[in-house]
Amino acid sequence: MTLFTPSHNATGEHVTSNVIGMTTSASVPTGSEAAIPSGGTVTDRLVEANRQYAAAFSDPGMDAHPVLHVAVVACMDARLDLHDALGLELGDCHTIRNAGGVVTDDVIRSLTISQRALGTRSVVLIHHTGCGLETLTEEFRHDLEMEVGQRPAWAVEAFRDVDQDVRQSMQRVRTSPFLVHTDDVRGFVFDVKTGLLREIDPPEQS
Numbered sequence: 001m002t003l004f005t006p007s008h009n010a011t012g013e014h015v016t017s018n019v020i021g022m023t024t025s026a027s028v029p030t031g032s033e034a035a036i037p038s039g040g041t042v043t044d045r046l047v048e049a050n051r052q053y054a055a056a057f058s059d060p061g062m063d064a065h066p067v068l069h070v071a072v073v074a075c076m077d078a079r080l081d082l083h084d085a086l087g088l089e090l091g092d093c094h095t096i097r098n099a100g101g102v103v104t105d106d107v108i109r110s111l112t113i114s115q116r117a118l119g120t121r122s123v124v125l126i127h128h129t130g131c132g133l134e135t136l137t138e139e140f141r142h143d144l145e146m147e148v149g150q151r152p153a154w155a156v157e158a159f160r161d162v163d164q165d166v167r168q169s170m171q172r173v174r175t176s177p178f179l180v181h182t183d184d185v186r187g188f189v190f191d192v193k194t195g196l197l198r199e200i201d202p203p204e205q206s
């Protein structure tokens with residue numbers, strides 16, 4: 001994801017919100033933006049798109065178990081279309097996304113349910129080039145505390161070396177006592193410029 005990076009859409013419009021002096025974009029690309037009904041919000045546009053989706057939708061008759069028995073953990077970055085990038089179809093996999101694609105306790109919670117209740121066996125971890133977490137530090141938590149008077153309980157999980165961060169994520173999955181399938185855990189960096197995945201060597205097994 002791109003966190004707090006000033007950005008402009010094609011019309012030059014610049015929408016900002018101020019979080020401890022940082023700038024974040026709330027704009028959507030032109031083209032998509034043009035489809036927002038006048039006076040409507042982005043969410044209105046999504047709801048309208050859903051009406052059209054539902055009109056053409058037919059019940060595929062699936063149950064909730066992912067067909068490919070795989071769970072993909074990835075960054076929430078808007079440039080990463082997991083289904084297109086990995087050739088996935090509806091029903092194929094679980095997708096678990098957060099800022100950075102970091103394996104947090106809550107990701108372990110989702111993976112545990114994915115494996116123990118819904119039969120997945122493989123885990124694919126995807127970080128990417130140009131991630132916003134590379135531009136932050138744990139100082140972010142301190143700054144938040146100064147601004148709002150409360151320190152967040154969560155770690156920022158900022159990183160400097162994306163390869164190393166993928167290895168750390170792989171290690172967290174492999175060593176989790178709650179997971180039953182930790183033999184097929186692979187990690188990748190998605191290049192947002194080329195669309196290609198680069199596999200990261202697993203950490204040394206101790």
Ligand SMILES: [Zn+2]
Nearest residue numbers: 001075077131
């Ligand atoms: Zn990211």
